[in-house]
Amino acid sequence: EQQKPPAGLRRVPGPPGWPLVGNTLQLTSQPQRQLQAWSQKYGELFKIRIGWHDWVFVNDPGAVKEIFDKQSAVTSGRVPMPVASDLISGGKRFLLMSYTSEWRKLRAIVHKLLTPKVSETFRPSQEFEAKQMIHEIYQDSQKLNEESFYLHVRRYTTSVVMTSTYGKRIPQWDCEDIREVYGLMKEFSDATAPGAFVADMIPPLVEIIPSWLQWWRKRAHKYSERQTRLWMKYWNDLQCAIKENRAPDCFVKQFVETDYVKQGIDEVQAAYVAGTMIEAGSETTSSALNSAIKYLAAFPDVQKKANVELTKAVGDNRSPTFEDEADLPYIRAMVKEILRIRPVTNIGTPHFTTADIKYKDLHIPKGTVVSINQYALHYDARYDRPEDFIPDRYLNHHLKAGAYSAHPDPFERDHFGFGAGRRICPGMHLAENSLLITLAKLLWAFEILPPVDEHGKPEKIDVSDDAYEDGGNTLPKPYRIRFRVRNKTRADVLEAEWEKARVEGYYLGSTRVDAKGMMVS
Numbered sequence: 440e441q442q443k444p445p446a447g448l449r450r451v452p453g454p455p456g457w458p459l460v461g462n463t464l465q466l467t468s469q470p471q472r473q474l475q476a477w478s479q480k481y482g483e484l485f486k487i488r489i490g491w492h493d494w495v496f497v498n499d500p501g502a503v504k505e506i507f508d509k510q511s512a513v514t515s516g517r518v519p520m521p522v523a524s525d526l527i528s529g530g531k532r533f534l535l536m537s538y539t540s541e542w543r544k545l546r547a548i549v550h551k552l553l554t555p556k557v558s559e560t561f562r563p564s565q566e567f568e569a570k571q572m573i574h575e576i577y578q579d580s581q582k583l584n585e586e587s588f589y590l591h592v593r594r595y596t597t598s599v600v601m602t603s604t605y606g607k608r609i610p611q612w613d614c615e616d617i618r619e620v621y622g623l624m625k626e627f628s629d630a631t632a633p634g635a636f637v638a639d640m641i642p643p644l645v646e647i648i649p650s651w652l653q654w655w656r657k658r659a660h661k662y663s664e665r666q667t668r669l670w671m672k673y674w675n676d677l678q679c680a681i682k683e684n685r686a687p688d689c690f691v692k693q694f695v696e697t698d699y700v701k702q703g704i705d706e707v708q709a710a711y712v713a714g715t716m717i718e719a720g721s722e723t724t725s726s727a728l729n730s731a732i733k734y735l736a737a738f739p740d741v742q743k744k745a746n747v748e749l750t751k752a753v754g755d756n757r758s759p760t761f762e763d764e765a766d767l768p769y770i771r772a773m774v775k776e777i778l779r780i781r782p783v784t785n786i787g788t789p790h791f792t793t794a795d796i797k798y799k800d801l802h803i804p805k806g807t808v809v810s811i812n813q814y815a816l817h818y819d820a821r822y823d824r825p826e827d828f829i830p831d832r833y834l835n836h837h838l839k840a841g842a843y844s845a846h847p848d849p850f851e852r853d854h855f856g857f858g859a860g861r862r863i864c865p866g867m868h869l870a871e872n873s874l875l876i877t878l879a880k881l882l883w884a885f886e887i888l889p890p891v892d893e894h895g896k897p898e899k900i901d902v903s904d905d906a907y908e909d910g911g912n913t914l915p916k917p918y919r920i921r922f923r924v925r926n927k928t929r930a931d932v933l934e935a936e937w938e939k940a941r942v943e944g945y946y947l948g949s950t951r952v953d954a955k956g957m958m959v960s
């Protein structure tokens with residue numbers, strides 16, 4: 440039986456559930472539409488029970504500010520996961536760590552190493568990788584290969600994130616690093632899928648069942664050993680490179696140069712922070728970009744407007760660079776629009792309360808999951824035709840997501856795609872830069888068209904939830920699309936630019952690296 444709220448306060452309302460399972464069975468494998476429907480019925484907040492915990496979904500910008508920003512000292516935890524977080528990750532997986540002093544120490548370092556200014560030092564890497572990406576897509580478009588772009592996009596995002604973290608490029612998709620990193624991510628997402636480990640569904644089991652009888656431990660230890668081995672391998676390789684003076688400027692090199700040892704942070708913990716960057720930064724960005732390509736094919740007028748802007752600001756004789764950013768307001772708006780229409784998860788951003796809190800006259804007890812209901816917020820009445828991909832709606836939003844998240848007026852926020860409060864995505868500047876440069880180069884180079892059927896008739900592009908994988912993440916299913924180069928000059932330019940980049944390499948901070956990502960000076 441739940442505790443009575445303190446005098447003058449009431450419980451957060453919500454739909455009735457079933458004994459034991461709560462509301463779990465009312466949620467489908469893609470719960471966002473049900474979560475939207477409940478937000479319409481109950482207003483700013485509603486509460487449901489999923490598994491062992493109460494979840495409060497926050498459906499209003501003002502409530503997000505009050506709960507996640509103003510009360511962040513007690514709403515920045517993560518839900519306990521005795522297997523996935525404690526056993527498999529040794530309590531060290533940054534994304535899942537509770538709100539402890541250890542997490543705060545690490546977050547301070549991460550924050551410093553991913554500011555907008557530091558993120559800018561990776562722009563040459565992002566331009567380099569984007570040149571490779573459009574070149575690969577161009578080559579495949581001539582072979583009428585309509586599926587491979589999806590992996591070219593994933594290669595781009597993984598390479599950018601590996602380069603910024605470890606100074607290590609991913610020059611091609613089919614390689615050992617990809618097999619290892621994606622193998623690890625798959626294993627971990629299987630381990631966190633609902634029902635994968637009963638003790639994550641019912642955390643008190645770890646207290647009740649003696650550890651020698653906890654049948655899940657063996658499998659969890661096997662995962663843990665494998666994952667620690669991989670993250671430590673990257674960490675140790677970079678330590679060697681630093682000693683031999685051949686480590687390019689990157690996140691981990693800078694991490695090593697902080698006083699992390701003096702702060703009592705051990706190497707395995709540091710390696711798990713770096714691993715989290717890779718896990719949190721690759722599939723998120725590629726999903727957003729692969730979604731954008733799909734929506735662009737479905738909304739050809741958006742492409743037309745983008746091409747008018749690109750033709751005026753850049754022309755045919757070179758491809759766009761970050762220097763053009765100020766002249767590309769429509770592309771900048773598009774970066775926001777894709778994060779609005781397809782936020783990366785469909786269950787919001789689960790935080791965990793570490794003390795009782797209140798919002799207006801509503802009581803939220805300690806130990807509750809609080810989540811920003813992004814789909815509800817992003818499809819609400821503030822947006823005209825929310826189902827449509829309309830970058831124009833953001834033309835008056837000139838600032839980056841980080842600036843809006845700190846804006847005093849919550850209704851000024853562009854979107855909630857990066858979360859809020861102390862756990863807000865620290866990679867957002869890097870992510871926004873990646874989306875900007877790839878969208879600009881793609882739209883400059885190509886017209887993006889639906890595939891055609893056997894009679895040559897264009898097929899309909901499906902942007903509904905059916906086009907997305909089941910599970911908590913918003914991941915577009917692989918799909919076919921045609922890329923048609925805009926003109927001969929742009930085709931020649933993109934080939935020449937990639938050839939030049941391949942020979943010359945690029946700069947990572949103050950170090951020049953070659954196309955293999957090795958330091959050359």
Ligand code: HEM
Pocket residue numbers: 533534535546600715716717719720721723724727778783788789790856857858859860861862863864865866867869870
């Ligand atoms: C389009 C791309 C991306 C999106 C939409 C995205 C979104 C998010 C969201 C919603 C969260 C949870 C925030 C919260 O709990 O309030 C998060 C956390 C995180 N993201 Fe991102 N992210 C993206 C790219 C990146 C990149 C490129 C990196 C790293 C270089 C990164 C690193 C992280 C880390 C480390 C966390 C965990 C923070 C913590 O728990 O304290 N993300 N991201």
